[in-house]
Structure formats: C-alpha cells, structure tokens
Amino acid sequence: MARLELISLYCEKTEDTLGSDEVYFVINGKxxxxxxxxxxxxxxxLRDISNIIFDRxxxxxxxxKDTGIFNNDDLIGSVTASSGQAGQGEMTGKFNRGGADYTLTWRIVA
Ligand SMILES: [Ca+2]
Ligand SMILES: [Ca+2]
Known part of the structure; x- marks a missing residue:
C-alpha cells in the first residue's frame, strides 16, 4: 500500500476555449x-485534499466539467502514479488533451 499526496495543479492552457475550466480529479475510478x-x-x-491510499x-x-444536455465533461488527460515512486520526492505529469496544458505535481509516501 502507498499514499498519494496531491501537491499542486498548474494550468498553462485551459480546455475550454473561453474563460476558466472547472476541473476535478477521478482517481482509480472515484x-x-x-x-x-x-x-x-x-x-x-491541492494539499487540502486527503491522501489517497492505493495498492500498486x-x-x-x-x-x-461542462454544462448542457449534449455536453459531457471532457477528459483532459490521465497520468499514473505508482507505489515505486515512494520516497522519490515530487513527481510531475501532464494533462493535455483537447489543446489543454496542465501540470500536476504529486508525491508518494510509503
Ligand atoms: Ca470543456
Ligand atoms: Ca468547462
């Protein structure tokens, strides 16, 4: 088991063409x-979000998040953290579908 600590999210470019994005995380389906x-x-x-316990x-x-009947929320991207990153300090990953550019920083604690 390991613990995922989300540290920060930086937006270089939003997914929506106009204005702000309304972002949320789904981790291992939740x-x-x-x-x-x-x-x-x-x-x-992001340090006010509780650590996430995971296996490997x-x-x-x-x-x-988008609003409107025929407007589903857009997946901006996916990154994978692993228990092998425990003790390696801050890790970063990119989310960049649909022209977006986000950088996530996290840390794995054993
Ligand atoms: Ca959108
Ligand atoms: Ca939106």
Missing part, C-alpha cells in the same frame, strides 16, 4: 476533492 475553477497561468494548491498504481484523471 472522484476525489471538489470542482475547482481554474484559469490560464493559474496554480492551485493510481490512475489520476483530470476532467473539465
């Missing part, structure tokens, strides 16, 4: 934390 409005060139501190790997997906 939504974690709330929906956060984020705009370009903005960073969010944690698949971290980032979605942008």
């Amino acid at each position: 939504q974690v934390g709330g929906v956060n409005s984020i705009k370009e060139a903005e960073g969010k501190d 790997t944690a698949e971290i997906k980032l979605y942008d």
Whole structure:
C-alpha cells in the first residue's frame, strides 16, 4: 500500500476555449476533492485534499466539467502514479488533451 499526496495543479492552457475550466480529479475510478475553477497561468494548491491510499498504481484523471444536455465533461488527460515512486520526492505529469496544458505535481509516501 502507498499514499498519494496531491501537491499542486498548474494550468498553462485551459480546455475550454473561453474563460476558466472547472476541473476535478477521478482517481482509480472515484472522484476525489471538489470542482475547482481554474484559469490560464493559474496554480492551485491541492494539499487540502486527503491522501489517497492505493495498492500498486493510481490512475489520476483530470476532467473539465461542462454544462448542457449534449455536453459531457471532457477528459483532459490521465497520468499514473505508482507505489515505486515512494520516497522519490515530487513527481510531475501532464494533462493535455483537447489543446489543454496542465501540470500536476504529486508525491508518494510509503
Ligand atoms: Ca470543456
Ligand atoms: Ca468547462
């Protein structure tokens, strides 16, 4: 078992063409934390989100919430954290589908 600590999310470019994105995380199939409005060139501190306990790997997906009947939330991307990263300090990964550019920083604690 290992613990995933989300540290920060930086948005270089939003997924939506106009205005802010409304992002949320789904980790190993379960939504974690709330929906956060984020705009370009903005960073969010994620350390208020409780650590996530996982076995070997944690698949971290980032979605942008969209409203409207025929407008499903957009998957911005997916990165995988693994228990092998324990003790290696801060790790980073990119979410960049649909023209978006996000960087996530996390840490794995054994
Ligand atoms: Ca969108
Ligand atoms: Ca949106």
